Amino acid sequence: MIQYQDHIRDMTEASLAEGFFDGWPNPPSYSVFMQILKNATHVILAKDDQSGQVVGFITALSDRVLTAYIPLLEVVPAYQKRGIGKELTRRMLDKLKGIYMVDLLCDPDLQDFYEQLGMRKAQGMLIRNYEHQSGSPEPQ
Numbered sequence: 322m323i324q325y326q327d328h329i330r331d332m333t334e335a336s337l338a339e340g341f342f343d344g345w346p347n348p349p350s351y352s353v354f355m356q357i358l359k360n361a362t363h364v365i366l367a368k369d370d371q372s373g374q375v376v377g378f379i380t381a382l383s384d385r386v387l388t389a390y391i392p393l394l395e396v397v398p399a400y401q402k403r404g405i406g407k408e409l410t411r412r413m414l415d416k417l418k419g420i421y422m423v424d425l426l427c428d429p430d431l432q433d434f435y436e437q438l439g440m441r442k443a444q445g446m447l448i449r450n451y452e453h454q455s456g457s458p459e460p461q
């Protein structure tokens with residue numbers, strides 16, 4: 322069974338399942354991944370209670386007043402299409418329901434996924450510094 326938690330208190334790097342950052346040419350190491358989870362304002366983890374492994378996660382960065390951004394949602398390939406991604410998103414949107422602006426960027430083929438969860442299509446702008454895809458060498 323999958324269990325969900327909104328903290329990383331009892332987790333270690335070793336409990337992260339293999340397969341995150343699937344398809345990224347220059348993915349973060351799992352120690353950088355831990356830092357990402359620690360630094361996020363909000364995090365929700367999906368854990369397989371049989372193996373104790375974290376198989377999915379979603380993060381949000383927020384000023385805790387008016388705005389929040391959801392930068393990362395991922396379920397490892399072996400656990401996809403079982404409703405975990407939707408449940409993680411549903412739980413994060415519920416956590417952020419007191420916040421005015423909740424934004425994320427996604428490819429067009431995922432817009433229906435987020436629309437089913439109550440989000441609206443929008444336009445956006447971005448920069449990607451690909452040389453830092455594995456994590457900034459000097460985190461600010």
Ligand SMILES: CC(C)(COP(=O)(O)OP(=O)(O)OC[C@H]1O[C@@H](n2cnc3c(N)ncnc32)[C@H](O)[C@@H]1OP(=O)(O)O)[C@@H](O)C(=O)NCCC(=O)NCCS
Pocket residue numbers: 393394395396397400401402403404405406407408426427428430431434
């Ligand atoms: C997107 C993602 C988190 C969905 O997780 P999941 O646990 O498989 O999602 P659920 O089982 O809750 O929902 C499955 C639905 O997701 C949608 N979906 C998932 N990936 C999709 C994709 N690449 N394109 C279009 N729809 C997609 C489909 O509508 C699918 O519905 P179906 O089962 O009827 O085919 C997962 O595919 C993933 O980790 N992808 C790689 C990372 C990523 O793209 N993250 C989103 C960043 S914006």
